[in-house]
Amino acid sequence: MSKTVEVFFDFLSPPSYLAWTQIPLIAERTGANVVWRPMFTIGLHDLTGNTSPVMVPNKGKWVRADTQKYAAKYGVELNYNPHGLINILPADRAAAAAEKRGELEPLMAALYPAMMVDGKDISKPDVLADLLTSAGLDAEYYLQAIQTDEVKDHLKANTQEAADRGAFGAPTFFVGDEMFFGQDRLHFVEEALAVG
């Protein structure tokens, strides 16, 4: 029986992006199912008392160098977004809408490279609309959906679920009840998926 890995992610998180580049390879090697779960990491930090590593200057500096080392190890491009810590709620809410609509994978394929490689300001509705349209998605639908309480509440519920299950940052992986934090734990995730 093939196993399932749930991946709680956020578009603001470079390690979540790195996980997004590697999870398909792990799924291919292990035959696992992947279930992507958008959440709002800043909200998760608030719920759990955690803080972003960038709040500690020495840690923020190291994290940047370290994520670049992993990008090089994986052979993927990662460029810190020149727009800085943009408001990621529109993109995360679009992902919540896409999760409900069954369109999460094309939406992630459109938004992650825009945010993490091409330096686009995906907080802007017109930028978001262009990217969604290029991916063959209904941009008008998404721009309307992210204004609704239903979609906002869905993202909040995912974030609360992550906190309740033990998460404190992004990305967080679950294989059944077993939790793994960080793209640097993908080797443990793969082991858990590979075991009968």
Added chain:
Amino acid sequence: MSKTVEVFFDFLSPPSYLAWTQIPLIAERTGANVVWRPMFTIGLHDLTGNTSPVMVPNKGKWVRADTQKYAAKYGVELNYNPHGLINILPADRAAAAAEKRGELEPLMAALYPAMMVDGKDISKPDVLADLLTSAGLDAEYYLQAIQTDEVKDHLKANTQEAADRGAFGAPTFFVGDEMFFGQDRLHFVEEALAVG
């Protein structure tokens, strides 16, 4: 020319203990020199604005499970000390004294397993004395040395040096100017040491 890795460690830190079990293997594989540098991690946190992961309940719980996974991966024993978060200054100061005296390796070999496997309360002078004596070290010398400003200041200076060079937690490794944080980055440390 063989390279050198400096390892800033603390006796309170299970990941530092895990690094201590693995660094000799890496040194053997790469021919690297190892320089152990005791520091006081709580002091480093104060200097850098960092906090212990155990301050966030979800994170603390995960860190415990994760360090056990690494212990299993390395095939080493790691038992959380039943005495809890003991005052680690006497042991860290003994390490600072041993660094000056050129006896750090036997002292670490005596104190790490006592703290991380055997559950001894190494904050107690009599426990410390017994362990040092069993390791063939001059317990009387050390119990006196850890009361001196010279040794206290040496530990403080190491901690300040770690902060100034970019560290924010334990263990931290330096290969030249390149910094690596965490025993989970030993693969990058080994790569840096293996490169000509």
